[in-house]
Amino acid sequence: MPIQVTNIGGFIVNNFVLETSAGIIVIDTGYPGSVGRFLSRFQSKWPLSDLKAIVLTHHHDDHAGFLGELLEHCDAQVILHPLALPWLAAGSNSQPPGAGYTSRPAALIGRLRRTVSYPPVQLGNRAILVRDGQDQVFEQRGLPIRLITLPGHTADSIGLFLPESKLLFCGDAAMNAPISAARHAIWIEDQADYGRSWDKMLALRPARVYPSHGLPFHPRDLARYRHFLDNRPLIPPNKSR
Numbered sequence: 001m002p003i004q005v006t007n008i009g010g011f012i013v014n015n016f017v018l019e020t021s022a023g024i025i026v027i028d029t030g031y032p033g034s035v036g037r038f039l040s041r042f043q044s045k046w047p048l049s050d051l052k053a054i055v056l057t058h059h060h061d062d063h064a065g066f067l068g069e070l071l072e073h074c075d076a077q078v079i080l081h082p083l084a085l086p087w088l089a090a091g092s093n094s095q096p097p098g099a100g101y102t103s104r105p106a107a108l109i110g111r112l113r114r115t116v117s118y119p120p121v122q123l124g125n126r127a128i129l130v131r132d133g134q135d136q137v138f139e140q141r142g143l144p145i146r147l148i149t150l151p152g153h154t155a156d157s158i159g160l161f162l163p164e165s166k167l168l169f170c171g172d173a174a175m176n177a178p179i180s181a182a183r184h185a186i187w188i189e190d191q192a193d194y195g196r197s198w199d200k201m202l203a204l205r206p207a208r209v210y211p212s213h214g215l216p217f218h219p220r221d222l223a224r225y226r227h228f229l230d231n232r233p234l235i236p237p238n239k240s241r
Contacts, residue, residue, distance in 0.1 A: 014212050063171070079130060167207060
């Protein structure tokens with residue numbers, strides 16, 4: 001059974017749904033307070049009992065904001081990097097030293113945001129951890145879905161690659177939003193890691209890249225813009241003016 005891909009997300013954040021022979025996989029949730037809209041869209045197509053796994057590409061509020069509420073409505077497991085766990089428990093976004101915005105418009109929007117918090121989430125035994133490329137829960141279940149670590153935007157960033165169709169779901173390792181320059185994320189924690197993650201995505205030779213923000217795009221853009229951020233200083237949050 002070929003994996004079917006549907007996007008039930010909104011204008012700002014995509015919610016990709018993968019229909020597989022072992023049930024439905026959802027990539028990320030969304031901002032806090034939007035679980036009702038998600039449930040309405042999901043249940044218009046599938047019963048919640050079909051939702052078997054939620055892949056959290058990273059812990060930011062626009063990806064994990066209603067994760068806790070969604071888990072109250074389903075029995076799905078959550079697949080994530082272990083570095084996401086303390087931030088989920090705190091219900092907040094990481095902001096390590098040296099992190100910053102990649103453009104002035106992004107910095108301005110970041111400065112205007114009132115909060116980046118969300119209801120804390122304790123996953124307990126519902127968490128399945130992806131530490132590195134050896135942790136392949138989907139392949140172990142007979143599904144042609146490979147999990148990949150993509151640090152840089154955040155230390156806990158992960159993505160999914162479908163070898164049969166060569167589709168790459170990259171979370172925020174790349175973006176196609178109006179305020180993201182040259183397909184790069186608007187926020188980066190570690191530029192060196194971020195560049196290496198782009199090299200990893202290029203090495204996969206995807207047919208199409210599906211970011212969490214914006215429309216899917218051709219992988220030629222990854223090669224074209226790979227070095228766009230080289231030697232460009234990030235704009236710290238406290239200097240976003």
